[in-house]
Amino acid sequence: xxxxxxxxxxxxxxxxxxxxxxxxxxxxxxxxxxxxxxxxxxxxxxxxxxxxxxxxxxxxxxxxxxxxxxxxxxxxxxxxxxxxxxxxxxxxxxxxxxxxxxxxxxxxxxxxxxxxxxxxxxxxxxxxxxxxxxxxxxxxxxxxxxxxxxxxxxxxxxxxxxxxxxxxxxxxxxxxxxxxxxxxxxxxxxxxxxxxxxxxxxxxxxxxxxxxxxxxxxxxxxxxxxxxxxxxxxxxxxxxxxxxxxxxxxxxxxxxxxxxxxxxxxxxxxxxxxxxxxxxxxxxxxxxxxxxxxxxxxxxxxxxxxxxxxxxxxxxxxxxxxxxxxxxxxxxxxxxxxxxxxxxxxxxxxxxxxxxxxxxxxxxxxxxxxxxxxxxxxxxxxxxxxxxxxxxxxxxxxxxxxxxxxxxxxxxxxxxxxxxxxxxxxxxxxxxxxxxxxxxxxxxxxxxxxxxxxxxxxxxxxxxxxxxxxxxxxxxxx
RNA sequence: GGCCUCAUGGUCAAGCGGUUAAGACGCCGCCCUCUCAAGGCGGAAUCACGAGUUCGAUUCUCGUUGGGGCUACCA
Numbered sequence: 345x346x347x348x349x350x351x352x353x354x355x356x357x358x359x360x361x362x363x364x365x366x367x368x369x370x371x372x373x374x375x376x377x378x379x380x381x382x383x384x385x386x387x388x389x390x391x392x393x394x395x396x397x398x399x400x401x402x403x404x405x406x407x408x409x410x411x412x413x414x415x416x417x418x419x420x421x422x423x424x425x426x427x428x429x430x431x432x433x434x435x436x437x438x439x440x441x442x443x444x445x446x447x448x449x450x451x452x453x454x455x456x457x458x459x460x461x462x463x464x465x466x467x468x469x470x471x472x473x474x475x476x477x478x479x480x481x482x483x484x485x486x487x488x489x490x491x492x493x494x495x496x497x498x499x500x501x502x503x504x505x506x507x508x509x510x511x512x513x514x515x516x517x518x519x520x521x522x523x524x525x526x527x528x529x530x531x532x533x534x535x536x537x538x539x540x541x542x543x544x545x546x547x548x549x550x551x552x553x554x555x556x557x558x559x560x561x562x563x564x565x566x567x568x569x570x571x572x573x574x575x576x577x578x579x580x581x582x583x584x585x586x587x588x589x590x591x592x593x594x595x596x597x598x599x600x601x602x603x604x605x606x607x608x609x610x611x612x613x614x615x616x617x618x619x620x621x622x623x624x625x626x627x628x629x630x631x632x633x634x635x636x637x638x639x640x641x642x643x644x645x646x647x648x649x650x651x652x653x654x655x656x657x658x659x660x661x662x663x664x665x666x667x668x669x670x671x672x673x674x675x676x677x678x679x680x681x682x683x684x685x686x687x688x689x690x691x692x693x694x695x696x697x698x699x700x701x702x703x704x705x706x707x708x709x710x711x712x713x714x715x716x717x718x719x720x721x722x723x724x725x726x727x728x729x730x731x732x733x734x735x736x737x738x739x740x741x742x743x744x745x746x747x748x749x750x751x752x753x754x755x756x757x758x759x760x761x762x763x764x765x766x767x768x769x770x771x772x773x774x775x776x777x778x779x780x781x782x783x784x785x786x787x788x789x790x791x792x793x794x795x796x797x798x799x800x801x802x803x804x805x806x807x808x809x810x811x812x813x814x815x816x817x818x819x820x821x822x
Numbered sequence: 823g824g825c826c827u828c829a830u831g832g833u834c835a836a837g838c839g840g841u842u843a844a845g846a847c848g849c850c851g852c853c854c855u856c857u858c859a860a861g862g863c864g865g866a867a868u869c870a871c872g873a874g875u876u877c878g879a880u881u882c883u884c885g886u887u888g889g890g891g892c893u894a895c896c897a
Contacts, residue, residue, distance in 0.1 A: 353897090354897090355896080355897055357897095387897065389897085390895095390897070392896090393896070394857070455895090458895095462856090465823055465824090466823085467823070467824075467893075468893090468894095469893085492826065493895060511827070512827090514826070514827085515826085516825070516826065517825075519825095520825045520826085520892095520893085521825090521893090521895075522894095524892085524894085524895095525895050528895040529893090529895060530895080530896085534894090534895070534896080534897085535885055535896070535897045536897090538897095539897090548877095553892055554891085555826090555827075555828095555890080555892095556891055556892065556897085557891090557892085557893080557897095558826060558891070559825065559826040559827080559892050559893085560826095560893090562893065564888065572860085580827095581825090582828080582890080582891095583890065583891075585889090585890080588888095588889065588890095589890085590891070591890085618835095620835085620846090621834070622834090624834085624835055624836065624845095626836095627834070628835090628844080628846085629843055630834095630845085630846055630847090633890090645836095647828095647834095647835080648827080648828055649827095649828045649829060649890085650828075650890055650891090651833085651834065651835090652833060652834080652890075653833095653834095654832095654833045654834065654847070654848085655847080656833080656847065656848060657833070657834065657847040657848080659847095660846090660847055661847085662846085663860095667860075700859095702858095702859060702860045702861095703858075703859045705859075705860095730857085731856075733856090738828095751873085755878095762869095763856075765858090767856090774877085774883070777856070777857070778855085778856055778857090779856090781856030781857080782856070782857065784856080785856070785857060791857090792857075792858090793857055793858045793859090794857065795857095795858065795859070796856090796857090796858085796859090797855090797856040797857070797858090798856055798857085799856070800856085804894080
């Protein structure tokens with residue numbers, strides 16, 4: 345069997361769409377699972393849509409996600425160039441060859457004539473008007489500078505059929521297909537032509553792409569057949585939706601990979617989540633590394649229906665990755681978000697990290713989560729009232745002086761020591777330690793709920809700060 | 823409109839003629855706990871509809887309905 349070669353062929357639109365990322369992932373996984381190559385090709389034949397810096401976005405998104413391509417514009421390879429605009433001349437040669445083979449023809453129709461073909465329902469289908477122009481006449485007119493395009497010549501009768509590995513047999517009547525433009529008047533090929541030429545020339549064995557091409561694939565097959573080339577294996581993937589009726593779109597900012605990174609999602613969590621949208625591994629795994637995905641990847645686990653992107657589940661998965669990190673790694677990855685927070689440079693980030701690691705799902709939750717450490721505002725003494733904790737204002741009045749005194753006597757002011765000493769003290773006093781810690785936490789933060797317990801927070805704040813806050817709260821009680 | 827295509831809880835989904843119809847997210851409850859999380863345990867919630875085929879349909883066939891895609895000198 346020939347080597348498996350798959351490709352990801354994005355247009356440089358300036359951002360990495362999550363749907364595109366999933367397509368790239370599946371193409372990568374399929375290739376790697378089968379010991380093959382994964383190729384990156386840039387489809388930039390539409391000059392008007394080119395966006396500055398778009399190439400870098402594609403390269404970095406892929407690499408940061410762990411999808412290392414074996415061949416591509418920036419890494420080279422034996423089948424380059426890998427950017428379509430650099431292959432322009434080649435397409436024209438093949439288009440001319442296709443004309444000789446009867447699979448295409450020159451067309452000189454004006455925009456106006458094309459529009460006149462529109463029927464009462466607003467539909468339009470090209471009428472093969474220029475097919476009857478002789479080759480001599482066409483060449484003469486081109487020589488005279490008349491603008492032209494090259495159209496595919498699709499049979500008027502017959503049915504085309506092919507096998508898709510996900511959807512099975514697809515049959516389309518030629519009559520439902522149009523003589524699309526293969527070469528535009530600017531000499532550039534359209535997707536309809538370039539993808540066929542490139543996939544063949546780059547020896548792509550399996551074409552993996554979205555279902556938007558499911559019904560136009562017969563047109564491409566016609567060309568493979570006309571050239572006498574072997575058709576690739578097709579694997580079409582269902583769309584990722586925002587909700588039941590809308591696709592994930594750039595418009596709503598819910599499809600951009602970079603936006604998710606900036607919001608504090610991890611690359612590995614995104615790629616993992618996206619892998620699960622439309623594919624279920626045999627062992628039902630949820631959290632997987634890329635090597636694990638490569639091992640598990642199989643086409644039979646791919647679903648045929650569009651799936652809805654659920655950011656709640658993505659958040660959960662991201663949280664799982666966060667929790668699995670050791671503290672050091674967490675601090676490193678969260679650095680930019682800590683910098684945006686009030687605790688940066690003020691408290692021990694390592695200690696703060698320990699406090700919040702299990703309490704956030706995305707990194708951008710950090711500033712809000714840690715803000716309480718630096719904000720100590722006036723609060724209602726009623727917060728001490730809590731039956732379940734056996735706490736009340738009166739209890740606070742009696743406990744707080746002891747807590748402060750005990751804390752004052754601690755030299756090694758760290759969580760473990762504070763906790764042990766205070767627990768012992770509670771025992772001595774005959775009160776539940778949870779009551780003592782509850783009172784202390786309220787007095788220390790003025791908040792009903794906080795990430796972390798009283799002693800952990802005291803550890804971070806330091807002895808001086810802790811005692812000053814507690815004293816302030818105590819004074820407030822009298 | 824025409825053509826292609828899809829259809830299991832709110833969401834992602836397993837299932838491939840006989841099952842108490844998995845699992846995950848979310849939701850609810852309990853346990854644990856220095857509050858909140860995390861963790862542990864448990865619960866509610868699904869085969870779109872209608873005809874067939876079959877001893878028996880979530881599973882096969884057809885239709886209906888609903889969704890998605892294509893129908894560009896965009897990819």
